[in-house]
Amino acid sequence: MVVEDDDDLRLAVTTELAGAGLEVAQAADIAAADLVLADGRFDCVVFDRMLPDGDAINYVHRRRQEGWAVPVLFLTARDTIADVVAGFEHGGDDYLVKPFAVAEMTARVLTLGRRAGSGRPSVLRLADLELDSARRQVRRAGVLLGLTGKEFAVLEFLMSRTGLAVSRTDLIEHCWDSSTDPMSNVVDVVIKRLRGKLGEPELLHTVRGRGYRIGGDE
Incomplete structure (x- = not known):
């Protein structure tokens, strides 16, 4: 799942992930993402932090409190140590600062997805x-x-x-x-x-x- 309000970047990320053999859903804001996430099981969610309807770390933090454990990768232009730490403290599993290489982002998503989709007993x-x-x-x-x-x-x-x-x-x-x-x-x-x-x-x-x-x- 890719949640990014920049249309060009969302298309580039989605295309790259699809090219790596993944099925990818997408949304442009938190509200739309929440509807999609409620209807399906995902192995990883890529969130831009600053979305039109809020900071995604607050949404992820709330979902974590509800028991949601899907791996999350944050994409953001906010690159201070405090920002990175806040991303992890609010439930993020990885944090990639813009601008970034799309290939690196894909490698990180595949790593997170393999953990979520491992073949252990249910x-x-x-x-x-x-x-x-x-x-x-x-x-x-x-x-x-x-x-x-x-x-x-x-x-x-x-x-x-x-x-x-x-x-x-x-x-x-x-x-x-x-x-x-x-x-x-x-x-x-x-x-x-x-x-x-x-x-x-x-x-x-x-x-x-x-x-x-x-x-x-x-």
Whole structure:
């Protein structure tokens, strides 16, 4: 799904993604996008940030609170560190500053889409935690959790290996793109947020010297 109010740019992005073999829907504002997103399942949404009816990060943030976990790539001319951080904090999974190479944008979308469309079981369960890959929803004790796309990807990867220690390197390779610095603290930040959202009793554990594990004996 491409949401961009500049007609020429929307056409260029849509054409490039279609040329990469993807089925692409499009919209020019948040209201139109919301109608389309309600009717279909998408593996990735590309949002221009500043749209005629508002800043897309506010829409994404609200949807994340409702449990929506579709990966989101923000396109924007706003390039300060504060803008980039705000994009991630409001639920974005990637952030590309204009002007950008359309080929790079396509590579990032394909990476996000592969995570969303991986061939894992549709529903993963552990104790009272349930992750529905098809609906992109996570519930604990029946309560819907508002996870970002990145948090969902990390949790899905860990739950597909319940009881096993997963290294930070494995998490970066499967849940981030190749440009992510393996020495950065991105994994730790997402794990901390996940722990807070999953609540008690704790299911997500740190395995000293090995990484992280969900479930399994202490």
